[in-house]
Amino acid sequence: MxxxxxxxxxxxxxxxxxxxxxxxxxxxxxxxxxxxxxxxxxxxxxxxxxxxxxxxxxxxxxxxxxxxxxxxxxxxxxxxxxxxxxxxxxxxxxxxxxxxxxxxxxxxxxxxxxxxxxxQSQLAGPLTIDGLMLDEATQSVVDAQQQRHPLTGTEYRLLRYLMLHPGQVLSKTRLVEHVYDNDSDKDSNVIEVYINRLRHKLGAELIQTRRGQGYVFGLSA
Missing domain, CATH: 3.40.50.2300 (Response regulator)
Structure with a gap:
């Protein structure tokens, strides 16, 4: 964010x-x-x-x-x-x-x-979507099997933005605009690398690719 x-x-x-x-x-x-x-x-x-x-x-x-x-x-x-x-x-x-x-x-x-x-019309308390719970204190995520996955700074910012916008088609450009500040080198192609890292940690089915449009987070997407 x-x-x-x-x-x-x-x-x-x-x-x-x-x-x-x-x-x-x-x-x-x-x-x-x-x-x-x-x-x-x-x-x-x-x-x-x-x-x-x-x-x-x-x-x-x-x-x-x-x-x-x-x-x-x-x-x-x-x-x-x-x-x-x-x-x-x-x-x-x-x-x-x-x-x-x-x-x-x-x-x-x-x-x-x-x-x-x-x-974003989310409930107060820990951010929880489709069995994932984002732990803001430790910048990690707990999956449905109660396994904890540490996140890098960029992975954490990206996953938090995805979880706050479930079911929405999010373009690479939009993700870059909300994950990096003005002082960062903004390369939209790098987003794909971090998306793949999150898929590897949490399961490929949680982040779907919409060809020519971007990504959608959530099992019901």
Whole structure:
């Protein structure tokens, strides 16, 4: 899953980006409200973590402008001010969740995961599809026989995206856009290599190829 992190603090921003990357997300960092607004409109992010106190354009205005254009990008708002009035303003502007600074990184990760699942109409708790259970804490997957399979970083990001979109035809281009950040060398042909690795670990029947279209995850596809 690919996230847009908007945080202008020169220390906190890179720290958050590194922590989110370690948690298995592809992350682009923006430090200015105007740049963030443009990226959120142009790039196919799965979620934005948006600070409110930004140079160029305040985070609340960025969010309101996204929503006014019909941009439904899920947003977790960060703020140094935790008053209930500001939270109400944030939710009215279209925030999906709200976190006041200072916060524990574990709480942000849990909230990001929960918002991502809600945005795809998935139930809260571990992501479970067709007998597979994705363990976000260890970045591994448990199959129907209760065997645990460790995953590389790319395998984990790819499988999580597939499991959040079961039954959908996903092109190589779309998978690349959601598995890698802007700093990565994006080669759609590499996706086939990782698809084959997942098939080897979990069974070829779980990921079907639709020739000329892409891949479909799920036994009922």
């Amino acid at each position: 690919r996230l847009l992190l908007v945080e202008d603090d020169a220390t906190l921003g890179p720290q958050l980006r590194s922590a989110l990357q370690r948690a298995g997300y592809a992350v682009d960092l923006a430090v200015d409200g105007m740049d963030a607004e443009a990226l959120g409109d142009i790039e196919p992010y799965d979620l934005a973590v948006l600070d409110l106190g930004l140079p160029g354009r305040p985070g609340l205005e960025v969010l309101a402008r996204w929503r006014s254009r019909g941009n439904r990008l899920p947003v977790v708002v960060l703020t140094a001010r935790g008053s209930w009035q500001e939270k109400v303003e944030g939710f009215r502007a279209g925030a999906d969740d709200y976190l006041s600074k200072p916060f524990q990184m574990e709480e942000l990760l849990v909230r990001v995961s929960a918002v991502l699942k809600r945005s």
